[in-house]
């Protein structure tokens with residue numbers, strides 16, 4: 001069944017081929033952006049970049065769908081003038097989040113269509129909000145996620161097809177868009193003749209970016225590789241129960257979430273892990289994870305319970321010598337990561 005995309009759809013999904021054709025047909029030239037009649041597009045593009053820098057998040061604005069759609073290539077143009085690859089990454093993540101949020105609300109046919117027509121993936125709808133994606137297509141993108149639930153060995157795989165929820169397919173699509181935006185950072189054009197007023201706007205964005213540069217690099221470094229092989233036995237045991245779809249007692253959920261938050265897993269990755277539980281509610285889970293990560297309420301980031309507390313709750317399963325030497329699961333993780341580094345000569 002074919003799917004007709006509306007202009008609103010094109011504004012929400014400016015990466016899709018229909019949107020690209022629409023922009024081409026409009027015949028918008030980069031130099032046009034500096035004409036007074038196009039100022040509104042440039043302003044919206046600046047807002048997109050600004051939101052990515054300040055909030056790491058862009059909201060869709062459909063008050064004028066043409067402006068929304070045309071501001072997308074215009075914002076990529078601005079990034080190419082600023083010519084900072086980390087800013088491209090920041091922007092790409094913010095666009096990917098926006099697209100993911102939009103896709104999750106779409107009907108299954110549209111999500112399937114966007115995946116097939118833009119990336120040539122093989123997708124089947126097998127139930128409400130449930131799809132199968134051919135494993136070869138799955139492997140093109142899923143390995144870029146670090147969470148264990150994205151690993152092919154942990155997936156429901158049958159006859160070469162991987163079962164994915166609508167949320168997961170949306171995540172895979174948005175990741176493709178993210179990677180394609182990051183890829184554009186290789187074609188930076190910073191030597192264009194720019195009108196004075198636009199040059200000023202770009203300089204302002206550059207200054208804003210400079211102010212956040214250290215925060216970005218801290219975030220990128222902090223998120224750095226999470227070494228799953230170094231997880232302590234208690235956390236591995238809880239994680240494995242979760243991946244099997246077993247329901248977890250409150251203390252186990254808290255221990256797992258707070259541990260993952262402290263070793264640098266993103267809120268999105270942690271939320272998608274809980275996606276496998278029978279009683280999963282994305283809103284409730286996200287709220288709880290953000291609370292534990294210190295993004296809500298008291299703004300306090302929680303640390304996991306100590307070994308003695310986990311023992312009291314029947315969640316301690318010591319397996320090796322290291323467990324005898326530590327009093328806290330995070331200490332186990334740190335020592336194990338250090339030990340690995342020494343072995344590999346880092």
Ligand code: SF4
Pocket residue numbers: 232233234235306307308310311315316317318319322323324326327328329332
């Ligand atoms: S001793 Fe500590 S780190 Fe080891 S399994 Fe028990 S709770 Fe986890």
